[in-house]
Amino acid sequence: MIASTIADSRWLDMAKLPELVGSVVVIAIVFLATMNRSIQSAKLRKINGLEAIEDAVGRATEMARPVLFTPGWGGDIQRPTTIASMNILTKVASLSAQYDCTLLYPTHDPVIMTVAQEVVREAYTDSGYPDRYRADNINYVSSSQFGYAAAVDGIISRQKPASIFLLGTFEAESLILAETGNTVGAIQIAGTDSTIQLAFFIVACDYTLIGEELFAASGYLSGNPSIVASVKAQDILKVVIAVILVAATIWATTARILDIETVQWWKF
Amino acid sequence: MTDLRIRRWIFLGLAVIVVLTMLVPVTTKVTVSPYTQRMYDYIDSLPAHSVVMVSFDHDASSQPEIRPLSLCLLRHAFSRGLKMAGVSFQSEGTVIGYRMIEQTAKEFGREYGVDYVYLGFRPQLQAAILQLGESIRGLYAQDYFGTPLDSIPMLVGIDSLAQIAVVLSIADANNTTHWMEYGKARFNVPIIAGVTASMVTSYDPYLSSGQLSAMVGGLRGAAEYERLLNRHGAGQRGMLAQSATHLYLIALILTGNFIFLRARRGKK
Amino acid sequence: MFLQYFSPHPLARAVNRGMLDYWQILSAIALVVGVVGVARTNLMGLIAGKDRINRLTVLAGVMAMPILAWLWGTTAGSPFVWMFEYVQMPMQATVFALLAFFVASASFRGFRARNAQATVLLVSATIILMSRLSFGEGFLSQFQWIGDWMRDNPSMAARRAILIGIGLGSLTTSLRVLLGVERTWLGGSK
Amino acid sequence: MDWGTLVAGLLTFAVFSFLYRDNPAYKWAESLLIGVSIGYTLVIAWTSTVSAMIIDPLSSGRWGVIVPLAVGLMLFGRFFPQTRSWSRIPIAVIIGSGAGAAIPAMLDARILNQMSPTVAPLWGNGLVASFGAIVLLSGVLSTLAYFYFSRERTGWFGAVASTGTWFLMIFFGTTFGYTVMSRVSTFIGRMEFVLGDFLHIIHQ
Numbered sequence: 010m011i012a013s014t015i016a017d018s019r020w021l022d023m024a025k026l027p028e029l030v031g032s033v034v035v036i037a038i039v040f041l042a043t044m045n046r047s048i049q050s051a052k053l054r055k056i057n058g059l060e061a062i063e064d065a066v067g068r069a070t071e072m073a074r075p076v077l078f079t080p081g082w083g084g085d086i087q088r089p090t091t092i093a094s095m096n097i098l099t100k101v102a103s104l105s106a107q108y109d110c111t112l113l114y115p116t117h118d119p120v121i122m123t124v125a126q127e128v129v130r131e132a133y134t135d136s137g138y139p140d141r142y143r144a145d146n147i148n149y150v151s152s153s154q155f156g157y158a159a160a161v162d163g164i165i166s167r168q169k170p171a172s173i174f175l176l177g178t179f180e181a182e183s184l185i186l187a188e189t190g191n192t193v194g195a196i197q198i199a200g201t202d203s204t205i206q207l208a209f210f211i212v213a214c215d216y217t218l219i220g221e222e223l224f225a226a227s228g229y230l231s232g233n234p235s236i237v238a239s240v241k242a243q244d245i246l247k248v249v250i251a252v253i254l255v256a257a258t259i260w261a262t263t264a265r266i267l268d269i270e271t272v273q274w275w276k277f
Numbered sequence: 278m279t280d281l282r283i284r285r286w287i288f289l290g291l292a293v294i295v296v297l298t299m300l301v302p303v304t305t306k307v308t309v310s311p312y313t314q315r316m317y318d319y320i321d322s323l324p325a326h327s328v329v330m331v332s333f334d335h336d337a338s339s340q341p342e343i344r345p346l347s348l349c350l351l352r353h354a355f356s357r358g359l360k361m362a363g364v365s366f367q368s369e370g371t372v373i374g375y376r377m378i379e380q381t382a383k384e385f386g387r388e389y390g391v392d393y394v395y396l397g398f399r400p401q402l403q404a405a406i407l408q409l410g411e412s413i414r415g416l417y418a419q420d421y422f423g424t425p426l427d428s429i430p431m432l433v434g435i436d437s438l439a440q441i442a443v444v445l446s447i448a449d450a451n452n453t454t455h456w457m458e459y460g461k462a463r464f465n466v467p468i469i470a471g472v473t474a475s476m477v478t479s480y481d482p483y484l485s486s487g488q489l490s491a492m493v494g495g496l497r498g499a500a501e502y503e504r505l506l507n508r509h510g511a512g513q514r515g516m517l518a519q520s521a522t523h524l525y526l527i528a529l530i531l532t533g534n535f536i537f538l539r540a541r542r543g544k545k
Numbered sequence: 546m547f548l549q550y551f552s553p554h555p556l557a558r559a560v561n562r563g564m565l566d567y568w569q570i571l572s573a574i575a576l577v578v579g580v581v582g583v584a585r586t587n588l589m590g591l592i593a594g595k596d597r598i599n600r601l602t603v604l605a606g607v608m609a610m611p612i613l614a615w616l617w618g619t620t621a622g623s624p625f626v627w628m629f630e631y632v633q634m635p636m637q638a639t640v641f642a643l644l645a646f647f648v649a650s651a652s653f654r655g656f657r658a659r660n661a662q663a664t665v666l667l668v669s670a671t672i673i674l675m676s677r678l679s680f681g682e683g684f685l686s687q688f689q690w691i692g693d694w695m696r697d698n699p700s701m702a703a704r705r706a707i708l709i710g711i712g713l714g715s716l717t718t719s720l721r722v723l724l725g726v727e728r729t730w731l732g733g734s735k
Numbered sequence: 736m737d738w739g740t741l742v743a744g745l746l747t748f749a750v751f752s753f754l755y756r757d758n759p760a761y762k763w764a765e766s767l768l769i770g771v772s773i774g775y776t777l778v779i780a781w782t783s784t785v786s787a788m789i790i791d792p793l794s795s796g797r798w799g800v801i802v803p804l805a806v807g808l809m810l811f812g813r814f815f816p817q818t819r820s821w822s823r824i825p826i827a828v829i830i831g832s833g834a835g836a837a838i839p840a841m842l843d844a845r846i847l848n849q850m851s852p853t854v855a856p857l858w859g860n861g862l863v864a865s866f867g868a869i870v871l872l873s874g875v876l877s878t879l880a881y882f883y884f885s886r887e888r889t890g891w892f893g894a895v896a897s898t899g900t901w902f903l904m905i906f907f908g909t910t911f912g913y914t915v916m917s918r919v920s921t922f923i924g925r926m927e928f929v930l931g932d933f934l935h936i937i938h939q
Contacts (some may be wrong), residue, residue: 609771
């Protein structure tokens, strides 16, 4: 295995073969599903947190208070989670453009800030209210985790947003933000792929998108058939995984009971 | 009583309990968990003079929790005659890491450049790990103090993760995951971790899948490790306060439910 | 970037390295954009006369650190590191320590036995808290193996499934980006 | 007591005062923290990126860095209306390459490596191990069902998916319990500083 750490003239590292085969299979399934018309029209079940977005923005408008959206401290723009969070941001931004509700977006990463500014500006323009867009409301606050947490806490306790969206990669700051949001009486919709922080969000927020639900969000919100189909492809892959797990378990159990040495083909 | 006032009383109660228990000079006896034992045995079994890369993957904010644990692990490694190469991929961990490694090296009379070296900080953990797998000098032309790596005796003949016996990631977040996903998966260097207690559940699956060779977590882990090293330290001192706070939290959960259930019965 | 993962060939490695350098350079450049934003907001606030002391503090902090670093360097013992060790670090650690209090209020408020599932949540949290008490051997130490068992079996099962789900979600999101289906990040769907 | 400890101690109390309510002392400490931490990040970015990755190579005649630098600098295009669309290019490159790199890494660490250890013989290693293995497998399967999006939760499938919710709740409860330890430890560690270094009430 040490050989694989040294650059050599081989084009393919054989130890990585299972991943390559796996990747090709996965890509093929997702690609074919995305192109398939009958899969594109798949129906998706409801996800509670997503349904609540419109109400949350509406509530803020009625109370004449802002909406706050923040992607957490843990991610950078390359992370798929951040991309997924941007999809929901588009929805929140176009709603706040229509309702003329202030949208605050503090972030810890300047690259995320530049992308978010583009996304929000575009959403405002698409909704027909380009003049309501304020670049200053989408700002970089600090790269340090608790500098960011302190800054967002300050914004929450002074601007008192009526609705807070905590969607992205969160780390320890999750509960600081969620509890402070709670003291100003905000409705909170959270979602993250950080498994530990999910526990805090479940306890402290009104709605929580758990892991994969966050990624599926763009299928729901955009209604784009190709994206819906890719969500369906995720489901197909889940069935594949379940079948492999069951088959491997039966294989292993049978081998154990009959006391046969066998290839452990499920060990990668 | 309003919610905010209840909150303040809860806060005050917590502060009082922690301060009081910390003033009581009693040490509780901790039982060493198999996790901690596994880490101890792992470090104990490394051949003397092998190079351990210590990665300070945590922020300043986690220092209170993780410091006792870092001290234990570094002390153990130095006492075993291992050579340490300190790196940091969290800018805030840089000075902290240096202080930790300097302090413990001094305790054991180790010499800079011969027994340990500190390379300092590089951003973008995953990029940096991939680079380390290729060439340490590609990532660090000089050490923390600006000395070229080629004139450091300890690093003669060492230029990639292949020559590193094990990477010890001292982490408060997902950084150890990157070490596993890039360092272990790609370059097959063993990873061990000293983490904050909150990360223990997250890393469990990696421990059982073998991507992580050993892991010890939190103040409790430090207390256990202190016991294995036969040293009294902050870990053991904090255990009483820790336990008292747990009881306090359980009491809060029960009181909360008592009030809730009584209110619900009242409605019926 | 996808294919290079599987290949140890020097060309693949070089492509990889170049791309990683680029990631890092881009974030440094973006940082300038971000800091310009911070400076502008605070300067405008300063001119408008709102909250002067605090805005001045932000600006002073932003400028002081590079100046200190430039004059005296950034290794242990320099004024820059002093600022870090005695100003930045204690405050960050304290903001983090606030969490202990928030955990307490969340425990009081969030763990209500509203229905069967919420009860499972609160019971398992309580068991773990009990399992981590350090009052020596005896009755309470029974909780330790219950806690460990929960962590290694039912809890691990859910975590695995969440991770697999996240893996699938990330994979398809990445693919959608590469296939050009997902273009929100470009700002809009055009 | 040295100056550093005094400053650190006072700032610590300023931050803790937020627990009572937002107040001028906290606000000031927050501004200071934001300012100093941004300044800190700038310095780190300068030394480890600008100086180490751009200036050093250029001054030693390695021109390769110009390409990524030029692409990166297009980000500044956003400041002028005519060149605004330029700033999408560097972003597109970073997101595209990031997505490419994520696919195999995710497959390996998040999927394949989570699947392998789930497979264990359900019988033959003693009752406790069997029970554990059955719980583990059914937990993984039912939680996967919870994440199944394209089917309504009715009938047997609904039952499986709601079993998944139970496992999720156990996971959240367990994680919460463990994480609490960490948070409490941080506070205790902070109090070690306050009671020890700052107030000298306890001796270390």
